[in-house]
Amino acid sequence: MSEHAATLSIEGLRKAFGEKTVLDGLSFQVASGEVVSLLGANGSGKSTSLRCVVGLERPDAGTITVGGVTAKPGEAVPEVAMVFQKIHLVPRRSVLDNVCAGALGRLGLSRSWSVLAFPREVQAEAMACLDRVGLADRAREKAGRLSGGQQQRVAVARALCQRAKVLLADEPVSALDPAASEQVMNLLRSLADDDGLAVAAVLHQPDLARRFSDRILGLAGGRLVFDSSAEVTDEAVADLYRPALEAAASMASTGTATKEFA
Ligand SMILES: Nc1ncnc2c1ncn2[C@@H]1O[C@H](COP(=O)(O)OP(=O)(O)OP(=O)(O)O)[C@@H](O)[C@H]1O
């Protein structure tokens, strides 16, 4: 793969749930070293697109290529990891064990880690990943005792221990306070800049998207409405959310929202 080739390439992705088309021919690319943000109203297909990439949903059509290799629909790709708004750590296990879990796929131990002591070399790699996110000193604590922002960084360390080349983040900072959000976004940025990861993050904060990403993708109705490396105007962002705001306003004006209080 050439230096400028996209690490992640999505072409013509389609997905319907029953009658409802959720992804309507979505295409975009994320190169190594790039942070791309996805913005769009609730239900516009942001999570579904990332879930297709990571194999949690099976697309009806389209191709997903990672590092030049086309993924099998609905199957996980080892080079792709995902972090979520609701952080999926095992709270009673140590921080280090949670990071080691990133290596389960290549160890072929996906179901048995609750009774497993991880090999020494995996623990050493996990420590290095924890160090990368600034939490090496918390390795022995139970994951559930860390703050939300710290837990999100542990989830990122687990992705690194998976040796991910592509990091997908679905609202990684929506549950975090401003300082923790800033730390997590700085971390994602530096993983792209310093480690060459391709990062795609769903955000509901246009300002964070502007500050931390190289490109902003606007999604509406499962389609791309803009893909911009230049400054995205306030109007373009407002357009993404306008239909939902108009629907809310019309509910309010017909009294749906206020009736009970009349
Ligand atoms: N498993 C499912 N079964 C049925 N419908 C689904 C399923 N998953 C998602 N949908 C529908 O697909 C549409 C897109 O959902 P998706 O979660 O991708 O939106 P989103 O852009 O991530 O929204 P949000 O900002 O609320 O997270 C929604 O209408 C949702 O109800």
Ligand SMILES: [Mg+2]
């Ligand atoms: Mg979502």
